[in-house]
Amino acid sequence: MPIFEYACPACRKIFSFLVRNPAKPGKLCCPQCGGSRLKKIYSSFAMVHSEESRLEKMADPSFFSGLDEKNPRTLARLMRKMASETGEEMDDEMREVCARLEAGEDPEKLEAMMGGGDSGGYSRDTSGTLYE
Numbered sequence: 001m002p003i004f005e006y007a008c009p010a011c012r013k014i015f016s017f018l019v020r021n022p023a024k025p026g027k028l029c030c031p032q033c034g035g036s037r038l039k040k041i042y043s044s045f046a047m048v049h050s051e052e053s054r055l056e057k058m059a060d061p062s063f064f065s066g067l068d069e070k071n072p073r074t075l076a077r078l079m080r081k082m083a084s085e086t087g088e089e090m091d092d093e094m095r096e097v098c099a100r101l102e103a104g105e106d107p108e109k110l111e112a113m114m115g116g117g118d119s120g121g122y123s124r125d126t127s128g129t130l131y132e
């Protein structure tokens with residue numbers, strides 16, 4: 001089952017959500033303040049090499065087949081696949097990141113760029129809880 005990370009702008013926290021049906025995600029609320037303005041975080045996929053243990057727990061490992069962390073293009077392909085499977089439009093930033101990955105840019109550099117936006121100052125929920 002896919003795990004997505006969402007950030008709550010009110011709490012400045014990042015929570016992990018277990019999404020049973022990525023094609024039809026329910027309305028997610030912040031576990032802390034109940035706010036519904038959660039923003040999806042894609043950075044865990046840009047940092048896929050540090051999230052391997054988490055990804056291994058995913059129900060469908062074939063989803064990540066073909067992912068080569070040394071080849072940014074495979075990461076871009078995965079991000080596009082993820083967007084189409086969840087039915088979510090990629091925003092301009094994501095499109096730019098994908099385009100840059102496909103051009104062979106260093107994912108870590110792009111990660112820093114993405115983190116430099118409004119996700120700055122967020123801290124991760126450290127309880128290890130998977131919310132639904």
Ligand SMILES: [Zn+2]
Pocket residue numbers: 008009010011012030031032033034035
């Ligand atoms: Zn909140």
